[in-house]
Amino acid sequence: MDIVKLTIDDKTLVVEKGTTLLEAAKTIGINIPSLCYMKLEDLNFENKPGGCRVCVVEVEGRRNLAPACKTVCEEGMKVQTHTVRVVNARRTVMELILSDHPAECLTCAKSGECDLQSVAQKLGIREIHYQGEQSHYKSDKSPAIIRDMDKCIMCRRCETVCNEVQTVGVLSAINRGFEAVVAPAFEMDLDHSTCTYCGQCVAVCPTGALTERDYTWKVIEALVDPTKTVVVQTAPAVRAALGESFGMEPGTLVTGKMVTALRKLGFDYVFDTDFAADLTIMEEGAEILDRLSKHLSGDKEVKLPILTSCCPGWVNFLEHNFADMKDIPSTAKSPQQMFGAIAKSYFAQKLGIKREDMVVVSVMPCLAKKYECTREEFSVNGDPDVNMSISTRELAQLIRNANLDFKQLADEDFDNPMGASTGASVIFGTTGGVIEAAVRTAYELYTKNELKKVDFEELRGMEGIRQATVDFDGLPINIGIAHGLGNARKLLEDIKAGKSTFHAIEIMACPGGCIGGGGQPYHHGNVEVLKKRQKAIYREDAGKAIRKSHENPFIIKLYEEFLGAPLSNLSHELLHTHYFDRKKKIEI
Amino acid sequence: MASVKIPDTKVEELKAICQKFRNDGSELINVLHGAQELFGYLPPEVQEIVADELNVSLAHVYGVVTFYSFFSMLPKGKHPISICMGTACYVRGAEKVLDEFKKLLKVKVGETTPDGKYSLSCLRCVGACGLAPVVTIGERVYGRVAAGDVKKILGEY
Numbered sequence: 001m002d003i004v005k006l007t008i009d010d011k012t013l014v015v016e017k018g019t020t021l022l023e024a025a026k027t028i029g030i031n032i033p034s035l036c037y038m039k040l041e042d043l044n045f046e047n048k049p050g051g052c053r054v055c056v057v058e059v060e061g062r063r064n065l066a067p068a069c070k071t072v073c074e075e076g077m078k079v080q081t082h083t084v085r086v087v088n089a090r091r092t093v094m095e096l097i098l099s100d101h102p103a104e105c106l107t108c109a110k111s112g113e114c115d116l117q118s119v120a121q122k123l124g125i126r127e128i129h130y131q132g133e134q135s136h137y138k139s140d141k142s143p144a145i146i147r148d149m150d151k152c153i154m155c156r157r158c159e160t161v162c163n164e165v166q167t168v169g170v171l172s173a174i175n176r177g178f179e180a181v182v183a184p185a186f187e188m189d190l191d192h193s194t195c196t197y198c199g200q201c202v203a204v205c206p207t208g209a210l211t212e213r214d215y216t217w218k219v220i221e222a223l224v225d226p227t228k229t230v231v232v233q234t235a236p237a238v239r240a241a242l243g244e245s246f247g248m249e250p251g252t253l254v255t256g257k258m259v260t261a262l263r264k265l266g267f268d269y270v271f272d273t274d275f276a277a278d279l280t281i282m283e284e285g286a287e288i289l290d291r292l293s294k295h296l297s298g299d300k301e302v303k304l305p306i307l308t309s310c311c312p313g314w315v316n317f318l319e320h321n322f323a324d325m326k327d328i329p330s331t332a333k334s335p336q337q338m339f340g341a342i343a344k345s346y347f348a349q350k351l352g353i354k355r356e357d358m359v360v361v362s363v364m365p366c367l368a369k370k371y372e373c374t375r376e377e378f379s380v381n382g383d384p385d386v387n388m389s390i391s392t393r394e395l396a397q398l399i400r401n402a403n404l405d406f407k408q409l410a411d412e413d414f415d416n417p418m419g420a421s422t423g424a425s426v427i428f429g430t431t432g433g434v435i436e437a438a439v440r441t442a443y444e445l446y447t448k449n450e451l452k453k454v455d456f457e458e459l460r461g462m463e464g465i466r467q468a469t470v471d472f473d474g475l476p477i478n479i480g481i482a483h484g485l486g487n488a489r490k491l492l493e494d495i496k497a498g499k500s501t502f503h504a505i506e507i508m509a510c511p512g513g514c515i516g517g518g519g520q521p522y523h524h525g526n527v528e529v530l531k532k533r534q535k536a537i538y539r540e541d542a543g544k545a546i547r548k549s550h551e552n553p554f555i556i557k558l559y560e561e562f563l564g565a566p567l568s569n570l571s572h573e574l575l576h577t578h579y580f581d582r583k584k585k586i587e588i
Numbered sequence: 589m590a591s592v593k594i595p596d597t598k599v600e601e602l603k604a605i606c607q608k609f610r611n612d613g614s615e616l617i618n619v620l621h622g623a624q625e626l627f628g629y630l631p632p633e634v635q636e637i638v639a640d641e642l643n644v645s646l647a648h649v650y651g652v653v654t655f656y657s658f659f660s661m662l663p664k665g666k667h668p669i670s671i672c673m674g675t676a677c678y679v680r681g682a683e684k685v686l687d688e689f690k691k692l693l694k695v696k697v698g699e700t701t702p703d704g705k706y707s708l709s710c711l712r713c714v715g716a717c718g719l720a721p722v723v724t725i726g727e728r729v730y731g732r733v734a735a736g737d738v739k740k741i742l743g744e745y
Binding site: 170 | 648650
């Protein structure tokens with residue numbers, strides 16, 4: 001390893017060659033303020049256009065100040081990070097950026113989480129000495145994401161994540177100079193573009209330029225409507241991240257407090273999407289075995305590998321870019337939609353109410369779920385199975401609105417029957433979890449033997465593409481896992497080229513899976529936060545009494561009382577779907 | 589994919605331009621130059637074909653098209669008029685010349701006259717600063733143009 005020696009603020013240090021000043025300074029505890037820069041270690045995301053110039057430092061012997069995010073350490077370099085000249089330059093840069101930024105902090109959705117705001121505070125900006133024209137763009141309100149480009153500071157993080165990590169390619173900087181803005185082609189709205197609503201642009205946006213479509217008020221309206229029975233479901237990744245919104249350590253599990261909070265908010269039934277995840281495994285597992293046994297008996301028509309279908313961002317990606325492969329994913333609906341379909345049939349019947357009188361709210365780590373629940377095929381006579389989906393952040397906002405002291409809440413349990421779940425369903429929240437859950441069930445159904453060790457370490461981790469072979473008592477099952485749509489694209493292209501040797505593949509649109517979803521509390525570029533959430537998910541799984549979906553007693557009961565068996569006619573009607581060719585037409 | 593309104597033969601010519609540059613995404617600007625030469629401008633359908641052929645995102649193509657003032661998404665007039673707004677031309681009165689063109693043609697910069705005869709645009713330095721202010725119409729270059737000359741120049745077309 002080549003190394004270089006330099007001094008930063010009179011401290012001598014040795015770093016690997018190629019390290020930037022920003023990273024080098026961090027190793028000795030100096031956090032140089034930065035704005036456009038963001039790096040997500042291990043997730044193939046590094047945005048350093050060197051555009052904002054907030055991170056400038058003084059390098060001895062150089063006439064101009066150097067941006068620390070783009071300047072590589074050199075032997076013998078002498079760097080000062082907070083001279084008067086540096087501080088003044090940073091303040092000037094910030095004032096210029098702020099001179100073209102709406103001063104709407106008090107009512108901005110991003111207030112308190114805004115990187116621009118925190119840098120302005122850090123630099124103590126109290127007055128903006130530059131007045132001039134402000135840029136204005138049309139606002140764009142898709143069902144999931146709102147673009148308010150007046151608040152954009154052209155850091156290009158969204159563009160980098162959309163193009164390089166997700167390979168969705170919807171966003172690009174367009175026009176030049178004062179007119180420049182990040183937008184889809186022909187400045188069309190997101191819902192006319194091939195946007196998957198994965199929400200990763202929102203997850204990295206430093207300001208309020210990209211935010212989620214907020215449905216909290218709609219939830220409150222439903223809660224105060226005496227004619228409605230309001231049912232809530234919470235996705236597995238929410239409980240591993242919600243605590244962060246209340247200052248708790250990342251990776252703190254807050255399942256019980258979350259349930260209590262939801263009950264106090266006034267939901268009539270607090271249920272768990274995990275229940276529906278177990279149901280997904282029943283259906284998807286049966287489908288995997290069905291396709292596999294057909295394949296083994298020589299059926300050439302059967303489609304393999306089978307792809308998981310829980311992730312709506314990924315389903316959108318497939319429909320936009322690989323529509324010719326739309327018969328490959330499992331036809332099983334996502335847990336969110338399975339929950340809605342069962343709540344408004346089985347559970348509504350149990351309560352003796354009409355489905356129209358039930359409102360199903362989902363709490364998701366995801367923004368694509370907001371779009372998914374509006375899809376036409378997921379409604380009956382115009383009544384959606386899931387009425388609205390809010391993000392983890394929106395739930396935190398509802399809890400704050402209600403003035404609940406979240407940290408002090410007691411732990412309570414979910415309601416039955418749709419609150420019971422297994423460890424298998426919890427791990428849906430992280431990359432590799434869905435396929436591990438499916439393997440736990442498929443193994444026992446296929447071999448008729450008990451699975452002694454339920455932990456499949458080989459399927460876990462953070463690498464973008466992982467593969468493992470699981471032994472089904474002599475039958476090797478090849479499994480692929482991809483998270484992040486760029487990684488998914490690679491596996492899909494292999495399938496297209498006939499090179500794929502996998503039997504089953506799990507795909508999650510967001511890096512890390514749902515724990516890194518676009519609706520989670522902001523990570524501000526710290527990947528450790530995602531890793532801690534992942535650990536929490538596996539901890540919750542390990543602590544569950546039942547860890548295989550097919551052993552969930554309420555799932556067994558649901559099949560006995562209502563559905564019959566996996567892949568039955570009623571199961572097909574309620575729990576399965578199909579995919580569409582959605583190659584977008586240009587609409588300007 | 590947008591319904592392609594451009595004739596098939598032109599589509600093939602466009603694809604041939606892409607192939608000339610090995611369908612290489614890093615040759616996007618060269619391909620767009622060729623495409624604009626072929627069509628006179630770069631309508632959405634053309635950009636879509638280029639994006640598909642070079643395997644780059646449509647947003648990226650559009651970003652490049654809107655960044656460079658040479659590229660246009662509007663059809664050019666039969667006689668495209670460009671007024672140089674480079675420093676030398678500007679200080680020697682290019683803006684007055686531009687205003688005169690706008691007044692006589694009744695169009696704004698970037699527009700084409702309704703009869704399709706003239707289109708008006710600005711550019712930055714044609715490398716003939718000694719002749720400032722410079723106006724080009726099609727391939728022809730006019731030097732030391734004054735506002736008073738504009739009517740006469742238009743009269744040539």
